[in-house]
Amino acid sequence: MSSFLILVFFSLVVFLVAQAEITVECGKNSMSVRWIETNSQVDPSLLRLGSCPPTRVNVNPQVSEAVFYAEFGSCDIRRMVTINELVFESEITYTTFSKTAPLFYPVACKYERPEDWTPPLYGPLLFHIHGQGDLSFRLTLMKDDFSALATTTTFPLGSTIPIAASFDQMTHQPLILLLDECVASTTPELGPDSHIYPLITNKGCLVDSKKTNSRFMPRNQLSEIRLSLQAFKFAIGEDVYLHCRLVAWDPSDLSGSNKACQYDRKSSRWVLTDDPSQSSLCSCCDTDCKGRKKREKTADYYTSTSVLGPLVVEN
Template identity: 30%
Template sequence: MDLFGTRHLVKAADLTLGAAGCPPTSILTDDSTVLFDYGLHDCGSRLQMVGDLLVYTTHVTHTPKARGAIIVRTNGAVVPIQCRYFRKGNASSNPIKPTWIPFRSTKSREGHLSFSLRLMNDDWLTERNSSTYYLGDLIHIEASVSMINYMPLKLYVDRCVATLRPDNDATPRYNIIDYNGCLLDSVAEDSFSTFVLAPERELDKLRFDLDAFRFEGHSLIFISCSLKAATVNRSDSLNKACTFQKMRSIWTPLEESDVDICACCRLGNCAASREVRFASRGKKGAVLKAGILSEVAVIALLTVTAVIVFCPASKL
């Protein structure tokens, strides 16, 4: 209430917020403070975009009212207020201090196949050293498999799901990729997610861009993906990487194909392969699924998990 720093306290009834003239919501008598508790868009505040910032502009108005005295000790005043937030971020009063969780998750099957997911920098050449993103960012994800002492195989991503904990069956969950390689998130109107074709397709790697998102009320998500290595010439509805092209309203494969291998993405039903389980000799609890697609098409399927943290804009 000592608005002017003169030790003469103003009256709360003489203060209003914004063009709408919102009154104070409470008065804290212990420290002589007046509280205005309103939303950013309330009381006639004005929003502008300035560079990379969202700027909310409002003001507090002091209008002293005559109450029978002939003298006054305060003048009227208008105090401008700006609240600034980075445009690529979450406006939040709850600061988040993300704890680093190692991103890479790798498991091996008897020393022959080793699957992994990595967060990559924009150049796709180096691994990103942080798993913290702002909404609006593109998350570059590279799946890979190491094929030591193994016949030539080609990597595919069967399924990816986002959850709030490292359990791909947890709820709520959001299917990012499903139906043996259909990038379902690319269908969303506000998404720029897509499979990315490298200048030279490396059989042991598969890349895709994921438009950053989070669950409402949460800033940490886990992304679990089922990775598969199949014989090189096995390109069909079970071994594919398909993106929805919104401009043309069609599903297209990452690489050209003589047949419409993405047809089942439109139908939302792709035939599943026969599966049989093998226990891993690596880390405890790791289980691989292996299925026979044909006499010569052997796959190994494994779920690996990524951890993504979304951080609010810094306070200014």
């Protein structure tokens, strides 16, 4: 990891969950977690820190113990960046096919974020990042003029929320980045009962532009797309997360299912952001834009699902 952790105060956190004692030791670029429970019915070898098994277990008639060591970036440890903190979080879980209730113990390491620190790869407030081949996707909150990273995550109702999505082109042939779907939710993970507010649906249609001033911004490069959202009434005063599906696509193959469309309320029609002369590709936005043909991933088709947040919209 980079030198940003120079300002970190190493910590040792001990807490009790039910009858288990969890000890979390936060290092420069890793966490060590120790789980101990007396008279336990749990097989400690079946515990998991994120996606990783224990590095050491100890079982005797009185005490069960599991020790985990994981570097940040491994074991599906998640990273969240806020204005003041860098947070690396995961959970200890235990699930079996027996009638025993599953266990879920959250663990986290928190670090002070230097005021002038910006990540070399990840965008701020990025909850998930995904790479395929030579591509690394980013979803980033920006200042109003898109000149730098945002310095706030709180927005007055009706103000602008500037968002930039991008990927590193690297050695690939030129690809164009599209925002396939985007919804706002009050939870960092979507589930069947999630309360959502749709922003982009139907394979790239900015549906929020039909009733607000939300819009795509002119491109500076194919590998980036900028979105200016108008701060919405959804979940006023609560933490809100934006869940977006990003697609890197062959720019010569735009279609009804690969596009960036927004609604022009002056002309009452959908417009293709990248080439208004091809706005007929957006004609399906009010009906049903057919999905892509099923095919294997190739050099001209990559996807990522990223989550940005938490943000807060205030009255």
